[in-house]
Amino acid sequence: MSLVIDVGTVLRDSVSVFYSSLLTRHTGAAVRNEIERRVVEVGSPVVTTIDFSKIDLLDVSCADEIVAKLLLRYYEGNNGLTGYLLLQGIRDDHLDAIDAVLEKRNLALVAWHDGQAELHGIVDETERRHWEIVRELGPVTSDRVSEQLGTTDVQTTTQLTRLWSRRLLRYEDAHFTVPGTVEPAVGEHAQ
Amino acid sequence: MELVFEQLAPLPREQKVVIDARHTRWASPYGLTTLLCVAQSRLERADFTVPEHTDTASYWARTGFFRHAADLYELHGHVPRHREGESDVLLEITPIVQSADVHGVVGRIKDKSAEILHGQLGLDMAVTGRFGMTLSEACGNIVEHAGQGGWVAVQTYAYRKRLGRRVVVIAVCDAGVGFRQSLESSPAHRTSDRWDDSRALEAAVLRAVSRYRHGDDGRGQGLAQIRKFVAKWNGKLSVRSGTARLAIVPGWDEDEPMQETLPYFPGSQMQIIIPEKVADNASATLSSRSTAARPAVRAS
Numbered sequence: 001m002s003l004v005i006d007v008g009t010v011l012r013d014s015v016s017v018f019y020s021s022l023l024t025r026h027t028g029a030a031v032r033n034e035i036e037r038r039v040v041e042v043g044s045p046v047v048t049t050i051d052f053s054k055i056d057l058l059d060v061s062c063a064d065e066i067v068a069k070l071l072l073r074y075y076e077g078n079n080g081l082t083g084y085l086l087l088q089g090i091r092d093d094h095l096d097a098i099d100a101v102l103e104k105r106n107l108a109l110v111a112w113h114d115g116q117a118e119l120h121g122i123v124d125e126t127e128r129r130h131w132e133i134v135r136e137l138g139p140v141t142s143d144r145v146s147e148q149l150g151t152t153d154v155q156t157t158t159q160l161t162r163l164w165s166r167r168l169l170r171y172e173d174a175h176f177t178v179p180g181t182v183e184p185a186v187g188e189h190a191q
Numbered sequence: 192m193e194l195v196f197e198q199l200a201p202l203p204r205e206q207k208v209v210i211d212a213r214h215t216r217w218a219s220p221y222g223l224t225t226l227l228c229v230a231q232s233r234l235e236r237a238d239f240t241v242p243e244h245t246d247t248a249s250y251w252a253r254t255g256f257f258r259h260a261a262d263l264y265e266l267h268g269h270v271p272r273h274r275e276g277e278s279d280v281l282l283e284i285t286p287i288v289q290s291a292d293v294h295g296v297v298g299r300i301k302d303k304s305a306e307i308l309h310g311q312l313g314l315d316m317a318v319t320g321r322f323g324m325t326l327s328e329a330c331g332n333i334v335e336h337a338g339q340g341g342w343v344a345v346q347t348y349a350y351r352k353r354l355g356r357r358v359v360v361i362a363v364c365d366a367g368v369g370f371r372q373s374l375e376s377s378p379a380h381r382t383s384d385r386w387d388d389s390r391a392l393e394a395a396v397l398r399a400v401s402r403y404r405h406g407d408d409g410r411g412q413g414l415a416q417i418r419k420f421v422a423k424w425n426g427k428l429s430v431r432s433g434t435a436r437l438a439i440v441p442g443w444d445e446d447e448p449m450q451e452t453l454p455y456f457p458g459s460q461m462q463i464i465i466p467e468k469v470a471d472n473a474s475a476t477l478s479s480r481s482t483a484a485r486p487a488v489r490a491s
Contacts, residue, residue: 019294023327024334026290057297057320059327060416061335064409093320100416105409 002180003038003045004088007066008054010034021057028065035070040080047179049112053089063097068105074167084167084179087111095120110168110179117178119168130159131168131178139175192225192460193453199229200454209238213268216247220344220362221462223256224284227342228366230263232457241268254344255283281307281359282345293330296343297323307347312357313468318424322359322465325420328413329363329461336373336402337458341365354443356467366458370395370432377402388433389451396430396437417463426465432458441466 011019014034015027022028039048050066052058067087074081090098090111102108102121111118119131133145146156160176163169170177195210202208210229218226230237239260242248251257252271260266282300287293305319326345333341343363350358371391374380380402394400396418401411421428421439429438429446436450443466 016291016294018298021294021297021323021327023297024290024293024331026334027294056301057323057327059324059331060412061328061331064412068409091320093317093324096321097324097416100412100419101409104412 001042001045002047002049003042004049004051005035005038006051006054007031007035008052010038011055020055021059022055022062022066023057023059025061025065028062028069031062032066032070032073035066036073036079036081044080044082046083047086048083049086049088049180051089052087052091052094055089055094058094058097060097060100063094064101064104067098067109068101068107071107071109072105084170085109086180088113108166108168112180117180123163123168126159127163127168130156131163134160134163134169134176135178135181138177138181139172140177141175145176192222195226195229196454196456199232199456204232205234207235207237208233209240210264211240213240213243215242216244218247218251219462220254220284220346220360221364221460223251223254224342224344224362224364225460226256227259227263227284228364228456228458228460230260231339231366237264239264239266241266241270243268245271253283254280254346255285259284259286259342279348280344280346282343284342284344286340287330287333287343287363287365288340290331290334293327293334296330297327300326300345304345308359308465311347311467312359312465314424314465315468318465321420321423325417325463326361328416329361329463331413332459332461333363333365333367336370337365337367338373339365339367341367341458350464350466354466356469358464358466360465361463362461364458364460366456369458370430373402374400375402387435387451389435389437389449392430392432392435392437393449396428396439421463421465424465426463429462431456431460 010031011022015030022031039045071085073079074085087109088111099120106122108119108121108123111120117135119128129149130145133148134140137144142157142160145160146153149156160169164171170179210226242251249271252273255273257270258273281303282296285296301323304322308314308318308322309316330343341364345361347357347359350356371388374391374394396414399411399415418428418439425441427439427441427444429436434453434455436453438446438448440446440448
C-alpha cells in the first residue's frame with residue numbers, strides 16, 4: 001500500500017487556504033502533525049510520498065519541521081509511522097532547504113524527480129555507490145550487487161543492510177530495491 | 192543610528208525623549224525600522240519631529256514609516272500623506288509579530304522581487320526564491336526569539352558613495368530580548384567570564400547556536416542559511432545586539448567584522464545588503480561613508 005500526500009493541500013487545510021509557501025517553524029509543525037495524522041489514519045502504508053509540487057517557497061525552519069522531524073519520527077518506530085518516506089515534486093530552491101536540514105541532522109532520504117530516484121543528505125561514497133547500483137539494477141540480490149562492484153559479500157551485505165536500516169532501500173524476497181520503484185504511488189489515498 | 196543609541200543609552204527608559212529628525216536628509220530601511228524600535232524601547236511615549244526637507248519626509252512617508260510612527264511617537268511637524276506603489280520600496284515597513292506576518296511579507300514581495308532582483312539588479316533568476324527564504328528566516332527570528340514584535344523593510348536604492356551600484360536592502364529589527372538574553376535562557380547555557388553580547392552574536396551567527404539547541408539539534412539553521420545566501424550573492428550581513436555588532440564583510444566594503452562596547456540598545460537589528468551584479472566584479476568602487484545628516488536625540 002502506498003500513500004501520496006500533497007503537502008500544498010495539507011498546508012491549506014491545516015494552516016491557511018491563502019498560503020502556497022512553507023515558511024516558519026510554526027507552519028512546519030502544524031503541517032507535520034497533519035501529515036502524521038493522515039498517515040496513521042490510513043494505517044501502515046509501505047511507502048508514503050510527500051509531494052511538494054504545489055509549494056512555492058520552502059524555508060529552512062519549515063523544512064526542518066516537516067522533512068527532518070518527520071524522518072526522525074519514522075525512525076522512532078513507536079508512533080504508527082511505518083514504512084518508507086519519500087519526497088517528490090521538489091525544485092532546486094526547495095533542495096537548498098532540504099539539503100541543509102538533512103546535513104544538520106545527519107539524515108538522508110530518497111526523492112523522485114521525473115521518474116528518477118535521487119539520494120539526498122548524508123551518505124558516504126561507499127553507501128552511495130551501493131545505492132546507485134540498486135537503483136540501476138533493482139530488484140537485485142546482494143550477490144549481484146557484490147559482483148557489479150567487485151566487493152566481498154560481507155562488505156556488500158553490510159552496506160545494503162545499513163541503507164535498508166536507514167530506509168533508503170527496501171528489502172523483500174531477498175531482493176533490494178529503491179523505495180517507490182516497484183510499487184509506484186498513484187493517488188492521494190491509500191492504494 | 193549609533194549616534195542615536197549613544198544619546199539614548201545613558202537615559203533611564205522612563206525618561207521622555209525627543210527624537211529630532213528635522214535636519215535629516217536620508218535614512219536607510221535599517222535606520223527607519225530601528226527608529227520604530229527606539230520608540231518601543233521607551234516606557235514614556237517619545238516625541239518625534241518630522242524631517243523638514245520635503246523630499247525626505249515624502250520618502251519616509253512612502254516607506255510607511257509615519258503610519259507606524261504615529262502609533263508609537265507623538266509626531267510633530269508636517270507629516271506627508273502616504274502614497275503607495277513606489278517602485279524603489281520593495282516592501283514597506285511592516286510589523287512582524289507572528290508566523291502569519293512572515294507569510295504575508297514573503298507573499299507580498301514575491302512578484303515584485305523577481306522584477307527588481309533579476310530585472311534591475313541583474314541577478315540570476317534563482318535568486319528570487321532564495322531571497323524569499325532569507326527574508327522568511329530573518330523575520331522568523333523575531334517570531335521565535337525576540338519576545339515581542341519587530342519590523343521589516345525591503346528597499347532598493349543606488350549605493351553610489353560606497354559601491355557605485357544599486358543594492359537591495361533587507362532590514363529586520365526588534366527591541367526584544369536580544370541574542371545574549373535569548374541564549375542565556377537555554378538550559379545548556381554556561382556563563383563564562385568571556386560571555387557578552389559579542390560572544391552571543393558569534394555563537395548565534397557564526398556557529399548556529401540557538402537557545403532551542405538543547406534537545407533539538409536542528410535549531411539555529413536560519414542564520415546559517417542567511418549567511419550562505421549573503422555569501423552566494425556577494426552581499427553583506429550585519430547584526431547588532433546589545434552592545435555589539437557583527438558583520439560579514441564582502442570585498443566591496445570596509446566595515447569592521449566585530450564592534451564591541453557600543454552604546455547599549457535592546458533587541459537585535461539585522462541588515463542584509465545584496466548588490467547589483469556587474470560584469471567585472473573587481474570594479475567595485477570604495478569610497479568614504481555617507482555624511483548625510485542623521486536624527487539626533489534630546490532628553491526633555
